Amino acid sequence: TQRAQCLLTQAPTPVDEKQLRELHIRLRNAEPAVKA
Secondary structure (H helix, E strand, C coil), X not given: CXXXXXXXXXXXXXXXXXXXXXXXXXXXXXXXXXXX
């Protein structure tokens, strides 16, 4: 499909923060670029 989405399962879908905690997954923010 042009939407890059599975028509059967609707994947990918957003992940709830509770689901991430259950799997012990933590998202980290990108490091800010340091200007020299």
